[in-house]
Amino acid sequence: MNVLSCDRWPRVIPAILAFAVAAIPIRAADNVIALKAQHLFDGKSKSIVPNGVIIVQGDKIIDVGSNLTVPGDAQVIDLGDATLSPGLMDAHTHLTLDYSSDYNVRRLKEVDLNVSEQAIIATAHARATVEAGFTTVRDLGSRFVGSREFVDVALRNAINKGVVVGPRMLVATKGIGATGGHFDPTSGFRDFLFGREPDYTDGIIDSPDEARKAVRFEVKNGADVIKAAVSGGVLSLVDEVDTPQLTSAEIAALVDESHRLRKKVAVHCHGDQAAREAIDAGVDSIEHGSFMKPETLARMKNKGVFLTPTLMATEWIMSKLGNYPRALQAKAKAAATARSDMFRNAVKLGVKISFGTDAAVFPHGQNAHEFKLMVDLGMPQIEALRSATSNDAELLGIAQKTGSLEKGKLADIIAMPGDPSTDITATERVFFVMKEGKIIRNGPPSAPAAAKETNPADAPAPVD
Numbered sequence: 001m002n003v004l005s006c007d008r009w010p011r012v013i014p015a016i017l018a019f020a021v022a023a024i025p026i027r028a029a030d031n032v033i034a035l036k037a038q039h040l041f042d043g044k045s046k047s048i049v050p051n052g053v054i055i056v057q058g059d060k061i062i063d064v065g066s067n068l069t070v071p072g073d074a075q076v077i078d079l080g081d082a083t084l085s086p087g088l089m090d091a092h093t094h095l096t097l098d099y100s101s102d103y104n105v106r107r108l109k110e111v112d113l114n115v116s117e118q119a120i121i122a123t124a125h126a127r128a129t130v131e132a133g134f135t136t137v138r139d140l141g142s143r144f145v146g147s148r149e150f151v152d153v154a155l156r157n158a159i160n161k162g163v164v165v166g167p168r169m170l171v172a173t174k175g176i177g178a179t180g181g182h183f184d185p186t187s188g189f190r191d192f193l194f195g196r197e198p199d200y201t202d203g204i205i206d207s208p209d210e211a212r213k214a215v216r217f218e219v220k221n222g223a224d225v226i227k228a229a230v231s232g233g234v235l236s237l238v239d240e241v242d243t244p245q246l247t248s249a250e251i252a253a254l255v256d257e258s259h260r261l262r263k264k265v266a267v268h269c270h271g272d273q274a275a276r277e278a279i280d281a282g283v284d285s286i287e288h289g290s291f292m293k294p295e296t297l298a299r300m301k302n303k304g305v306f307l308t309p310t311l312m313a314t315e316w317i318m319s320k321l322g323n324y325p326r327a328l329q330a331k332a333k334a335a336a337t338a339r340s341d342m343f344r345n346a347v348k349l350g351v352k353i354s355f356g357t358d359a360a361v362f363p364h365g366q367n368a369h370e371f372k373l374m375v376d377l378g379m380p381q382i383e384a385l386r387s388a389t390s391n392d393a394e395l396l397g398i399a400q401k402t403g404s405l406e407k408g409k410l411a412d413i414i415a416m417p418g419d420p421s422t423d424i425t426a427t428e429r430v431f432f433v434m435k436e437g438k439i440i441r442n443g444p445p446s447a448p449a450a451a452k453e454t455n456p457a458d459a460p461a462p463v464d
């Protein structure tokens with residue numbers, strides 16, 4: 001018998017709904033909470049308003065504004081001289097990768113630790129990230145050499161089920177790239193150490209057809225977004241940082257297949273030629289973009305492609321340059337020199353800028369330092385705040401649910417001391433975090449491990 005036969009649904013659905021409604025218990029979370037603070041940034045406006053009030057019921061915002069009347073039955077949480085803001089977003093993290101300041105230590109760890117152990121360690125990264133005020137991340141690549149595990153998918157699902165405390169995650173699974181390119185996990189190791197050349201199941205492709213196959217394979221296994229490396233990178237041993245690594249035909253096939261499956265495409269790209277080819281192929285965001293020329297940035301603006309600058313990654317690598325092999329030091333220096341001018345030009349030209357950091361290159365939970373780097377390079381404070389809220393929500397395709405403080409949106413709300421439009425480093429001192437109406441933090445963070453990792457003697461890792 002086919003229990004799913006269509007003619008039964010008209011009778012079955014009302015019965016299921018009636019049961020479901022009767023079965024929903026009255027939850028404490030459905031109480032009304034009123035959050036108050038001296039300032040409020042709604043994620044979209046060009047200014048911060050005084051005397052902010054947000055009324056939350058269940059997982060939603062039911063009202064928001066300046067000097068609102070608080071309903072009599074509401075539990076009032078007055079956060080004082082602080083700014084209420086939408087939960088921040090980071091459009092470029094690697095929550096499943098551990099941070100280590102020593103390149104070789106990190107490389108050894110990668111082949112040393114059991115993947116299950118790395119997955120358990122990643123739960124601490126997720127907690128540190130959400131407690132820092134980042135209620136959503138786009139996690140751009142999770143790969144363990146020689147393993148077919150999808151740890152980012154598992155972490156996302158465990159967070160969604162409430163088993164692990166962490167941000168909402170959109171995950172990319174394995175970054176897609178060329179043989180010997182930035183994402184080839186066997187590059188730099190002795191030939192055949194892992195017994196076979198990597199293939200599309202590892203994200204490694206060498207033709208348009210393989211690009212399509214890799215996209216289909218990743219979506220089948222839970223990818224929300226597709227990540228590809230179209231140029232070389234800093235932290236890979238055998239490539240040049242700015243050479244193109246996929247052909248125009250490979251990028252076009254990858255973008256076409258991803259968009260057919262309604263997945264956006266983020267590309268790791270430092271080089272200018274690769275960026276132009278990727279923009280023409282219709283990618284949704286360029287990650288890093290260090291060597292992009294003004295003409296290329298203008299092309300991005302015209303096509304509405306986002307730039308995710310990840311200034312933190314370069315900054316952190318440059319501060320610990322001696323911990324990297326000499327070949328990587330030269331690449332890091334070249335990228336760092338180019339990227340400041342590139343970023344200033346992007347701001348000037350009005351390219352859409354999304355907030356993204358490359359967390360894992362620095363200790364998880366320090367993401368908010370990116371704001372200061374953006375502002376120091378000429379981005380107005382309020383624009384930097386918008387990049388991590390409404391801009392990221394647009395890029396991630398979740399603006400109808402979150403990214404701004406508006407009636408009916410999910411109650412992802414944070415508070416930081418003072419006013420970030422006069423001191424942007426306030427974003428590094430978030431002390432209140434609510435995700436979907438549940439308070440995750442109100443006061444000091446719960447994770448002393450995150451603080452321990454900030455010891456500079458023990459520090460960063462991996463990927464770009």
Ligand SMILES: [Zn+2]
Binds near residue numbers: 092094141463464
């Ligand atoms: Zn990255």
